[in-house]
Amino acid sequence: MSTSRSTQTMPAWRQQRYGEADTVTLESAPVPTPARGQVLLRLRATGLNNGDTRVMRGEPLLVRLAFGVRRPRQPVRGMDAAATVVAVGEGVTGVAVGDEVVGELPGGGLARYALAPAERLVRRPDSLDPVLAAALPVAGGTAWQALEKAGVAAAGTGDRPRVLVIGASGGVGTFAVQLAAQRGADVWALCGERNRTLVESLGAARTFDYRRVQPGAPELGDGAFDAVLDIAGTAPLRVLRRLVRDGGRVVLVSGEGGRALGPIGRLLRAALLSFGAKRPLVPLTARPRPDVLAELMALAAGGELHPVIARVAPFADAADALAEVAEGHVAGKVVVLAD
Ligand SMILES: NC(=O)c1ccc[n+]([C@@H]2O[C@H](COP(=O)([O-])OP(=O)(O)OC[C@H]3O[C@@H](n4cnc5c(N)ncnc54)[C@H](OP(=O)(O)O)[C@@H]3O)[C@@H](O)[C@H]2O)c1
Numbered sequence: 001m002s003t004s005r006s007t008q009t010m011p012a013w014r015q016q017r018y019g020e021a022d023t024v025t026l027e028s029a030p031v032p033t034p035a036r037g038q039v040l041l042r043l044r045a046t047g048l049n050n051g052d053t054r055v056m057r058g059e060p061l062l063v064r065l066a067f068g069v070r071r072p073r074q075p076v077r078g079m080d081a082a083a084t085v086v087a088v089g090e091g092v093t094g095v096a097v098g099d100e101v102v103g104e105l106p107g108g109g110l111a112r113y114a115l116a117p118a119e120r121l122v123r124r125p126d127s128l129d130p131v132l133a134a135a136l137p138v139a140g141g142t143a144w145q146a147l148e149k150a151g152v153a154a155a156g157t158g159d160r161p162r163v164l165v166i167g168a169s170g171g172v173g174t175f176a177v178q179l180a181a182q183r184g185a186d187v188w189a190l191c192g193e194r195n196r197t198l199v200e201s202l203g204a205a206r207t208f209d210y211r212r213v214q215p216g217a218p219e220l221g222d223g224a225f226d227a228v229l230d231i232a233g234t235a236p237l238r239v240l241r242r243l244v245r246d247g248g249r250v251v252l253v254s255g256e257g258g259r260a261l262g263p264i265g266r267l268l269r270a271a272l273l274s275f276g277a278k279r280p281l282v283p284l285t286a287r288p289r290p291d292v293l294a295e296l297m298a299l300a301a302g303g304e305l306h307p308v309i310a311r312v313a314p315f316a317d318a319a320d321a322l323a324e325v326a327e328g329h330v331a332g333k334v335v336v337l338a339d
Contacts, residue, residue, distance in 0.1 A: 008030065008031040009028045009029065009030060009031065010028070010029060010030075010031050010111055010112035010113050011026060011027075011028060011029075011111065011112055011315070012026075012027060012028075012029040012075075012076050012110065012111035012112070013025070013026055013027075013076060013077065013078075013110040013111065013318045013319060013322075014027045014029060014075040014076055015056065015071075015072060015075055015077070016071060016075065017070075017071050018056070018057055018058030018059075018064070018071065018072065019056070019057065019058075020056075020057065020323070020326065021053075021056065021319045021320070021322040021323035021326060022319070022323075023056070024056065024077065024110075024318070024319045024322055025319070026316075026318075026319075029076075029111065031112075031113045032108075032113065032114070032115045033087075034087055034088060034089035034092075034115055035089050035090075035115075036089050036090045036091045037089060037090075037091050037092060037117060037118055037119070038088075038089040038092070038115045038116065038117055038118065039085050039087065039088045039089065039092055039095055039115070039116055039118050039121065040085070040086050040087035040088075040113055040114075040115060041081060041083035041084065041085060041086065041101070041105075041113060041114050041115070041116055042083055042084045042085075042086045042112065042113055042338075043081055043082075043083045043109060043111065043112060043113065043114060043338035044081075044082045044083055044084065044100075044130040044134070044337075044338050045081075045082045045130040045131045045133070045134035045312075045335050045336065045337055045338060046078040046080060046081055046082075046109035046110055046134055046335065046336045046338065047079075047080030047081075047134040047135045047136070047137070047138070047139070047333055047334075047335045047336075048077075048078065048080070048321055048322060048325045048333070048334045048335070048336065049079060049080065049138045049139060049171060049325070050170070050171065050325065050328070051079065051138060052077045052078060052079060052322065052325065053077075053322060053325050053326035055067050055072060055077060055107070056072075056077055056322060056326070057326070058072070059259055059262070060257065060258065060259055060260060060261055060262030060263075061259060061260045061261075062260065062261055062262055062264065063262075072107075074106065074107035074108055076107060076108045076109070076110055076111050076114070077107060077109070077110055077322060078105070078107065078108060078109025078110035078111070078114075078318075078336070079104050079105050079106070079107060079109055079137070079138055080102075080104060080105075080109065080134050080135070080136070080137045080138050080139075081102065081103060081104075081105050081109045081114060081116070081134060081137075082100075082101075082102045082124060082130035082131070082133040082134040083100075083101060083102075083114070083116075083338075084098065084099070084100055084101075085097050085098065085099045085101055085121075086113070088118070089118075092118040093118075094118065095118045095121055099121075099123060100123065100124045100126075100130075101116075101121040101122060101123060101124060102121070102122055102123075102124045102133045102134065102136065102137065102293065102297060103116055103120040103121040103122060103137060103288070103290070103293065104120055104137040104138055104141070104288040104293070105120070110315075110318045110322075110336060112338060112339065119290065120288050120290055121290070122290050122293045122294045122297060124297065125297055125298070125301040127301050128297055128300055128301040131309060131312055131335045131337070132300055132307045132309070133297060133300070134335050135171075135307035135308075135309060135332075135333040135335055136175075136293060136296045136297060136300065136307060137288070137293055138171075138286070139170075139171035139172045139174075139175055139333060140175045140179075140292075140293070140296040140305075140307070141286055141288070141289050141292050141293060141296070142172045142175075142253060142284070142286040143172050143173075143175035143176035143179055143229075144175075144179060144289070144292045144295070144296065145284060145286045145287075145289065145292070146172070146176060146229050146231075146251045146253050146284050146286075147163075147176065147179055147180060147183065147227075147229070149249070149251045149282050149284055150163065150227035150228075150229060150249050150251045150282075151226075151227065151249060152180055152183055152185055152226075152227055153183065160184055160185065160186055161184075161185050161186070161226035161227060162185065162186040162187075162188065162224065162225050162226050162227075163180045163185040163186070163187050163188070163225065163226065163227045163228070163229065164187075164188045164189070164190070164220065164224075164225045164227075164228045164229070164243060165177050165180065165187060165188070165189045165190070165204070165229045165231065166189075166190045166210070166215065166228065166229065166230045166231055166232045166235065167190065167191070167210075167230070167231030167232030167233070167253075167254070168189035168190060168191040168195075168199045168202075168204065168207070168231070169191040169192060169195035169198065169199055169331045169332070170231065170328075170330065170331070170332075171330070171332065171333050172231050172253060173189070173191065173199075173231050174198075174199075174202060174307075174308040174331075174332050174333075175296075175305070175307075176229050176231065177189055177199055177202045177203055177204050178202045178203055178305055178306065179305070180203070180229075181202070181203025181204070182203070182299075182304065182305075185227075186205050187203055187204045187205055188204065188205065188206045188207070188208075188220070188225070189204040189206070189207045189208070190207075190208050190209075190210040190213065190214075190215075190232070191207060191208075191209075191210060192209065192210060192211065192329075193209040193211070193212075194331075195331050196208075196209065198308065198331060198332075202306070202308070208220070210232070214235065215228075215235040215236075215239045215240055215243055216235070216236075216239040216242070220243060221243075222242050222243070223242070223243070223244065223245045223246070223248075224243065224245075225243050225244050225245070225248060226244065226245060226248045227244065227248055227249050227250075227251065228240060228243050228244055228248075228249075228250040228251070229251050229253060230250060230251065230252050230253060230254065230255075231253045231254055232254060233252070233253070233254030233255040233256045233263070233266075234256055237266065237269055237270055237273055237281055238273070240281065241273060241277070241279045241281060242279075244279045245279070246278040246279060247278060247279075248279055249279070249280055249281075249282050250279070250280070250281045250282065251282050251283075251284050252266070252267070252270055252281055252282065252283045252284060253284050253286075255267060255283075267283050270282075270283060307332070307333060308331065308332025308333060309332055309333055309334075309335060310330045310331050310332045310333060310334055311324070311330075311334045311335075312335050312336075312337060313334060313335070313336045313337070314336075314337055315336060315337055315338055315339050317336070318336045321334050321336050
């Protein structure tokens with residue numbers, strides 16, 4: 001950084017319009033100044049998510065209501081950050097300059113510096129590598145909240161539930177399998193053939209190739225599960241519902257839909273099908289949960305949770321890394337180094 005705040009610039013991957021990864025280009029941008037309640041972070045590593053690519057494309061169009069109608073209001077993608085605090089705004093307590101932190105940002109992570117609301121940040125344990133830490137917030141937090149909604153509690157608090165994870169090899173799925181197994185669940189999983197060994201190594205007792213065995217296939221059985229986490233979002237709702245026993249739950253983490261409204265139609269149908277039902281379909285909208293992130297980091301630092309890192313990309317390759325995530329076939333996480 002240069003000395004005068006107004007002339008400080010940094011490299012940042014920015015987009016001026018919605019589109020594919022070729023709309024994201026490396027530019028020089030002003031270093032932002034933290035407002036009240038915010039901190040300025042010097043990034044170390046940024047984990048990418050499917051959500052970054054939805055905002056990048058502005059699809060479904062509904063996301064533009066939240067992120068900018070004509071162009072993304074925040075031009076820099078990247079939500080999951082491991083970073084050093086370099087400045088704090090007014091009213092910030094509990095976080096100080098020099099702290100090593102991790103958190104879910106409202107975007108801005110594919111740059112040298114980014115702003116974050118102070119209350120979203122959690123101290124990174126010294127023993128946890130920044131790359132592993134940056135893989136945790138959105139995907140790990142979503143997996144955790146999905147298990148909460150499914151009623152899959154901590155190990156030793158009841159019978160051994162059988163849980164089906166559909167879409168087990170991606171960012172969310174690789175955490176969901178591990179966390180469910182750790183809670184004592186009998187985990188079954190649908191993933192691509194090439195990822196079955198990986199998913200079994202994470203704790204799944206049985207795996208199936210999703211291109212051959214789909215929800216509704218006899219291998220999975222009717223009413224065979226206490227909970228289903230639908231992370232792939234492609235199976236018909238009536239079929240998903242039949243998978244769980246009476247009193248069981250299907251948590252809808254994802255849902256494919258039209259270009260305009262995305263999963264809205266599916267969610268409305270889920271609400272109708274769940275009215276008074278014994279096998280409800282429960283949508284999940286995960287939110288930033290620093291309390292959960294702290295638990296995830298403690299597990300990862302203790303070697304009880306292993307973020308699956310598909311690729312660590314140098315900063316210069318950030319747009320290629322976004323393109324790879326946008327294709328939807330990453331096993332685990334892609335993390336971009338800040339420099
Ligand atoms: N509700 C929420 O709050 C929330 C929060 C976070 C994420 N999400 C959503 O959750 C979904 C998953 O996110 P993610 O980060 O895990 O995505 P991801 O990492 O991009 O998932 C990629 C993986 O999904 C697998 N896959 C693709 N289609 C599949 C199918 N039909 N059945 C089984 N596996 C399939 C791919 O395997 P192959 O290569 O073998 O195809 C790949 O390994 C996204 O739609 C995301 O938007 C929702």
